[in-house]
Amino acid sequence: MKFPWFRRFGIFFMPYSIIGWILFAAGLIYAVNVFIDIDSRSHSVSDTLINFVFNLLIIGGIYTIIAVLTSREIRK
Amino acid sequence: MDNFEEKLSSMSKPEVSELRHQEMISSALIKAKDRTALSFWWISIPLYLIAMLVMKTFYMPESAVTAGIRDFSQGNMFTAIVFFILAPAAVIIMNLLSIRKIYYVSGNPKPQKFLKTVIINLIMIILSVFVIIIFLI
Numbered sequence: 001m002k003f004p005w006f007r008r009f010g011i012f013f014m015p016y017s018i019i020g021w022i023l024f025a026a027g028l029i030y031a032v033n034v035f036i037d038i039d040s041r042s043h044s045v046s047d048t049l050i051n052f053v054f055n056l057l058i059i060g061g062i063y064t065i066i067a068v069l070t071s072r073e074i075r076k
Numbered sequence: 077m078d079n080f081e082e083k084l085s086s087m088s089k090p091e092v093s094e095l096r097h098q099e100m101i102s103s104a105l106i107k108a109k110d111r112t113a114l115s116f117w118w119i120s121i122p123l124y125l126i127a128m129l130v131m132k133t134f135y136m137p138e139s140a141v142t143a144g145i146r147d148f149s150q151g152n153m154f155t156a157i158v159f160f161i162l163a164p165a166a167v168i169i170m171n172l173l174s175i176r177k178i179y180y181v182s183g184n185p186k187p188q189k190f191l192k193t194v195i196i197n198l199i200m201i202i203l204s205v206f207v208i209i210i211f212l213i
Contacts, residue, residue, distance in 0.1 A: 011113040050128060057124055061117040068110050 006067040013067030020070075027063045031056055097181075104181045108174035108197060115167040115200040122159045122207045142213050149211075160211035164204035171197040171204075 005020035006013040015021040034055045035048075042048040129144035149156035175194045182190065191198075 008110060008113060011116045013113070054121070054124060057117065057121045061114075061121060064114050064117045068114050071110065072106075 003070055004072055005070040008067075008071060013064060013071060016071075020067075023063070023066060027059055031059050034059070100181050101178075104174070104177045105193070108178055108194070111170050111174050112196050112200060115171060115197075115204075118163045119167050119200060119203050119207065122164065122211075123203065125159065126207070126210060141210070145211060156211070160207055164207045167204045168201050171200050 001019075002017065005015065005017050005023070007016045008014075015024045035052050038051045038055070039048045042051065125148065126141065126145075129139075129141045129148075132144060133139050133141055145156075145160070149160070175197050178194060179185065179190065182193075185193075
């Protein structure tokens with residue numbers, strides 16, 4: 001496999017290769033899905049946002065673990 | 077003999093464009109920054125929960141942050157241990173290893189310069205300790 005998949009900009013990891021973009025899109029689609037699910041069950045805007053931000057941070061944390069592990073070139 | 081002198085004059089000293097040591101320092105610094113970004117994401121989860129509980133105490137004065145954390149951990153024991161103990165502990169270990177590596181690779185760095193380099197790692201460690209203390213109170 002060809003590394004790196006991601007490049008770091010501050011605390012964010014941006015996709016650098018096609019696999020990186022696929023993972024980024026998957027994370028984004030999952031986040032939107034979570035938002036729709038929470039919104040359908042919540043009673044107010046603040047209820048939606050409080051629960052969504054918590055889930056978004058978890059998604060961001062998992063995405064960052066993958067990005068950190070795949071953001072360096074493997075030396076021969 | 078002339079030929080030899082010509083050869084000698086055309087010969088140049090072997091040059092190393094980049095020092096191995098320099099490469100080690102930059103690699104250690106890049107790794108430390110990557111780990112800081114990872115630490116930021118994972119420590120922001122318990123900090124977010126604590127911030128929500130603080131806001132709750134602001135609007136509902138009869139509630140307390142520690143009581144809120146206790147309620148949360150009773151309902152979600154596994155999640156609470158992961159976010160309030162395991163993640164901060166991992167962040168502390170990761171940042172301590174980064175600081176140690178930078179210290180050894182830098183040789184004998186001046187305290188002020190060294191502190192400036194690892195200040196964000198230290199902040200991450202302090203925040204992690206804060207999260208663990210809040211959970212264990």
